[in-house]
Amino acid sequence: MIVMARRRMGGFVASGGPTHRIRGVRIELLRRVPLPLLKSPGRPHRTNPAAQPHRQACFRQRIFPMDKRALKILFDTYWSKDGWRSGARCPAEADFAFAKAQGVMFDPISPTHDESIERARAAAARLTPQAVGDAFVASLSTRRLDWRSALGSYCMARRVPTHPATDGVICNVCGLYTSGEEEDLNVYNFERLKWGGVRHAYPVYAALDLELLLREPLPSPTSEDVALLRKILAAIDSAPAGTTSAMLHRKLPASLKANKAERDALIGMLGHCGALSTAAHPGHRAGFVRYVDRATPPRHFVDMPYPVSWWKRSDGIEPSSVQEFFGHLL
């Protein structure tokens, strides 16, 4: 995820993974329609049933169908074999309608600043640290990156306060556009499904991410997932003291099926939850960090998100964060 150049479409490089510190994007892709609020049936959280891993895997497959055609329509809109398209490709009307019916694509929205904050806070209030911890861990063997994403979004959304937008184009507190920009939820969902998300600290992304997670019964990790989590934490713990967050992807276990971009995103998530944070930059672990206070390390290239961008192995793994999100599994 090396930041090489930024372009209007979300500040992404032409190929490779996503970059960080990108704003909401405006893509003249889809027709403008009234704000569609995602419907969440509010099903109860399933907490680690004592079923056999194989049975759980079958259960997941049955209750989380991901329509391949709808995913292809979404992915083809933004991505080609060469990486990001130079401009989003507008899907055929029938394809777009199909992907929307499958809950994979959406009409654009133009929420106000206050609406976005409220949606993010409301979605987070329906979840718990254990629930998003479960979703994160359940993603490890299944490579369901959408499940993995929720941890990052939750950690910001549960902390963001209700507040008035500050003066200027971008709110200093939360980073939202203050003018109610049109938001393309499809590029957000694409990033969520491809990498486990990029913009977890952006309230519109966080709201979408958490609402989509809540739309289905919440996933439960298997013993295989928990074993992978243990291996990941042990690998981080045993890395040389000078290992930076950008170097850490090489240390993660080979049994984790993930490419470099996915590994970097996973490491970023462990930063969002505070496990890989520093005393000076604890992230949202200790309280909400304002957008303007999310400092960037003084380096030429910063290819990891705040706060893990500051982390080195010598900072250690924060035990209270591991306990809060994963303690019920370990």
Ligand SMILES: [Zn+2]
């Ligand atoms: Zn704000």
